[in-house]
Amino acid sequence: MNSDWNKDLKVTFTVQDPCQLVRKSLGDPIAEDLRFVVKAVVGEENFIDMTPNRSNNFCCGGGGGFLQSGFPEARRYYGRIKFEQIDQTGADYCITPCHNCHAQIHDMKEHYGGKYHSVHLWTLICLSLGILGENERTYLGPDLAEVNMLS
Amino acid sequence: MASQVIEIKRSKEKTFKDQVMDLLPEGGNLNACLTCGLCSSGCPASGLENMDPRKFLRLAVLGLDDEVLNSNWAWMCTMCQRCIYACPMKIDIPALVFNVRNRWPKENQPKGIRGSCEMAFKNETCSAMGATEEDWRFVVEDVAEEVRDTQPGFENLQAPMDKKGAHFFLNQNSREPVTEPDEMVPMWKILDLVGADWTYGSKGWAAENYCLFCADTEMWEKNVRIKAKAVDDLACKVLLNTE
Incomplete structure (x- = not known):
């Protein structure tokens, strides 16, 4: 697994530390593991951390059942902080290794008109390995729609 | 400042906050608040429903149980625990929120x-x-x-x-x-x-x-x-x- 595919493309990535995984469960060490994998996959020079991060990260607003509780306006008000955090990194993609984060961060991009895409970590691992099929690219933008296609 | 002192009448019965404290290790430190506001200043849910974590805790500490138990805010706090992370006294406000949700009648909970x-x-x-x-x-x-x-x-x-x-x-x-x-x-x-x-x-x-x-x-x-x-x-x- 390596980041050769991105050497010339220079597509940039940030990562969302899921509250459940990091602050509420395994702490900063797992946040470091996450960065180790992400950097290996996309290239260290193409990774931009958002601030604050790791155990001090802001919740995106997708947790605790907020996505299903029937308060979409409140949920988006809540998520504005996260949206701006991601937006300010300027990254092309936000890696969201949590289902709720993925759904919320995707929704906020649509709602607030962001330029980033939200993507699962497993998608990028397979992309870098050259084993990502064409039906598995729903959340990739046009820039990566054809890159390193399994053939 | 001619504001009146508000007297809060407390019954002898345990308040909601007291009941939650009985359930939590160290009582969730719910009596330890210094009102510094670190929780609220770093909480994305601050401002929703005219509420924030510090206010929510103060209401509970003052025994204003109706306000605490009936606010929709309990469904807008994601229990992400960033407030605990920031709090010098490690007060478990998310556990307070969890127990508020628990008290909501099933038929009134978000469908x-x-x-x-x-x-x-x-x-x-x-x-x-x-x-x-x-x-x-x-x-x-x-x-x-x-x-x-x-x-x-x-x-x-x-x-x-x-x-x-x-x-x-x-x-x-x-x-x-x-x-x-x-x-x-x-x-x-x-x-x-x-x-x-x-x-x-x-x-x-x-x-x-x-x-x-x-x-x-x-x-x-x-x-x-x-x-x-x-x-x-x-x-x-x-x-x-x-x-």
Whole structure:
């Protein structure tokens, strides 16, 4: 697994530390593991951390059942902080290794008109390995729609 | 400043806050607030419903139980615990919120959460989207077959179901099999590539548990026990909860 595919493309990535995984469960060490994998996959020079991060990260607003509780306006008000955090990194993609984060961060991009895409970590691992099929690219933008296609 | 002093009449009975303190280790430190406001200044839910974590705690400490128990804010705090992380006294405001949710009558709880909690028991799958064992088996095998037929290098890709004694029992959020089944494939490929000994289960496979969110502790436990039994019945060593 390596980041050769991105050497010339220079597509940039940030990562969302899921509250459940990091602050509420395994702490900063797992946040470091996450960065180790992400950097290996996309290239260290193409990774931009958002601030604050790791155990001090802001919740995106997708947790605790907020996505299903029937308060979409409140949920988006809540998520504005996260949206701006991601937006300010300027990254092309936000890696969201949590289902709720993925759904919320995707929704906020649509709602607030962001330029980033939200993507699962497993998608990028397979992309870098050259084993990502064409039906598995729903959340990739046009820039990566054809890159390193399994053939 | 000619404001009047507000006198709060307290009955001898335990306040809601006292009752929650009885449930928590160290009482959740709920009496230890210095009112510094670090919780509120770093909370994305501050301002919603004219509420914030400090205010919520103050209301509870003052015994204003009606305000605490009836505010929709309890459903807008995600219990992310950033307030505890920031708090010099490590006050467990999220546990206070959890117990407020627990006190809401079931019929008044947000329907999306309550309904998903209950739906999980419609089948032994624990799927909050109501996916049956048959749906699940069909989708997994259908997607795996398509990958085998169309993707070079994965002619032998397996997504094992109920493989007894497999090391890993992998669960799956219902959203994938129900609405975007192709999103399951990258994980299968990674597991295949590293030679992992894994299996899905036809029972208890759904990762989600909404009973946690409506703080229904009995149904939450029931959901977890169905899942744990599914893992035990297949004699798997490790439950892999992907997210």
